[in-house]
Amino acid sequence: MTVIFEKPADLTGKEGTKLGPTEWLAIEQDRVDGFAEVTGDHQWIHVDVERAKAGPFGGTIAHGYLTMSLVNYFLPQLIEVRGFAHAVNVGADRLRFLNPVKVGSRIRGVGEIVTVEEVKGGIQSVVRVTVEIEGQDKPACVVDTISRYFPEVSHA
Secondary structure (H helix, E strand, O other): OOEEEOOHHHHOOOOOOEEOOOOOEEOOHHHHHHHHHHHOOOOHHHHOHHHHHOOOOOOOEOOHHHHHHOHHHHHHHHEEEOOEEEEEEEEEEEEEEOOOOEOOOEEEEEEEEEEEEEEOOEEEEEEEEEEEEOOOOOOOEEEEEEEEEEEOOOOO
């Protein structure tokens, strides 16, 4: 279930708030192939199904950066901030790839609000997103996402 904040300032003091989990997302070969196409990363472990069967994972695996990019798919399912003029993705910290995502497996996101602070006229939050793999103890990746929200200006 998505945690909703009516305005950016409502994030203040919410450090430690748990978010998620999201719905499961199946990782299929066509998604991996599409990512390879747009990034130019055609390493056999991702795209050569037959060769990968004899590889270290017994089949193709998703690119680590594909897994990380799906955090952007999971974030709106975890947290929704309303009442801002605009928002920007500032970046990410502490990215770790901990477990490969085998094609055919399912992943989901869980999160936690790590920090919230006022910066340059806005509210900045760091949300740690952990991408879990169904049936695995070790997650696929963990990343601290950084978002900045600029509140609406009242014209009263």
